[in-house]
Amino acid sequence: MLTVDGLVKRFGGFTAVNNVSFQVEKGEILGLIGPNGSGKSTIFNMLSGTLIPTAGSILFDGTEIAGKAPHRIINSGVGRTFQIPRPFHRLSIFENVALAGYYGQGSHSRAKADEAAERALAMVGLPTDRHASVDGLGAAGLKKLELAKALATGPKLLLADESLGGLDEHEMDQAADMLRKIRDELGITIIWVEHIMGVLMRVVDRVMVLDHGEKISEGLPSAVAGDPRVIEVYLGTDADSSQAAAGEARRKAGV
């Protein structure tokens, strides 16, 4: 469904993403992890058109989308959320989502937009009341809204920049289950970006690990968690998950 080949992004002399290639199969959830500044968001921004790659190709459903305008990529079936929710405060919750339904599908039909908004809001569990204000939402609510906006654009591929940092454990589990539900019920392929490994590892089919703009590991969650390079990267940056990963590695090594 998505084939990324030799993707490079340089900002001046700094290489944020260096020659990264990967594939995403239809219907899978790919986890994209790595410490802060490893290039996850930069890759996302190139996939969604916000940034233009320095080099490399991005084939989505057989079409090259690298360097295309963001709205064209969204219209071709890619949906995205932002790490820090970016709601439109001057619009109601419903209008936020209806806007994405109207422009995101390229159909430009008011009725279809409202319908898409209602479905997306119901999916994430937000009220479909037309006038409820965005300002009443908490951190978890804003993340749901972000997801509803992306869903309303009718994506085949969802780029979920989900940083769960601001949420408590219960909310994190909820968010993770939500992504799985979106894949299972709507058949949407998902790339999920996160810098905490814990929750992500439970949900994803495959994981890709980035460090300093390069891909250092890729594979099944259990295999990646045991990869010594991954453990090295995570040691000290994320105590919990790296210890868990290290523990698992030790068990495997029979120590």
Place this chain on the structure above:
Amino acid sequence: MNPRYIASAVGLAALVALPFVYREPYHLHILVLILIWSFAYTAWSIMGRFGLVSLGHGGFMGVGAYVTALLWNHLGVSPWIGIPISMVAAGVLALIVAYPCFRFRITGHYFVLVTLALSGIVLQVITATRDYTGGSLGYTPNRAPSGKGLMALQFDDKITWYLIALGVWVLGLLIWRWVDRSMTRYAMEAISEDEDAAAAAGVNVTAEKLKVTLISALMTALAGALYCQYQMFISPDTVSGIAVSLQMVFAVIVGGLYVSFGPTVGAIITIMLAEILRIGFGTKAVGWDNLVYGVLLVVFIIFLPKGILGSVLDRWKTQPKPTERNEQEILKAARR
């Protein structure tokens, strides 16, 4: 039937009937000016309300007025054709200036500066080509031979002009309302908050901004052309330049940026103010109105940012509604 429609219909009927009942020429003259300028201010607010603050609208107005008059005087083109041509010219000018701005994300203060330059350039062109335009001395469309008034869009009686201005003013309000109820409004509100997030919702940011800019420029050029046909005299100071652009910003902010009748209230205030100064102080007060505008603009931005009409309507609406409690409960549920 919706009581609002009935009220609008009654109000409109009263406005149409007015000149047949009340014929005082000076007062009708002031009303025509108010209606034409209201239309121009409404045009400005269509983009201004979304944070696209333009100081270039004096330029569009100047193009509307001068192109129409020059075509008539030099080529004998009837204003009925000249006005659409002048509007197209203003539209093309708007696209030439706005496209690079939007494409390369020139927003906020920088956008204001670019449009300010546009005002200056149009003014300079009019002054520099004085052999054709009369320069700063102004320009008068040739009088049509008698009996050809309709073809030349020149009318001597105030009632005809009043009705034309009224029609155009209503058209302006309808366009404002149409934009206000369209999806473009949502898109523009989103764009004015966060262009990247709007693009991620699938909005073609550049195209939507160009759309409202184009609508606004076309309307402004029409206002300029009508002003020229009505006054039968234009000068760079009255229809173009930075002073006219500033006057638009001032009037809309004073009247109310986010309500349909705001620009109209702004026009009533600015034109009354200019007339009072003119009658009260005569030629001694030339330019004073700009000074008063400037001071009032600062006062309004600080104390009444929604303008006179916007603030009045707000106060009206803030009486608590029974549904508000429901909304709070729904939100509480949503938070979890």
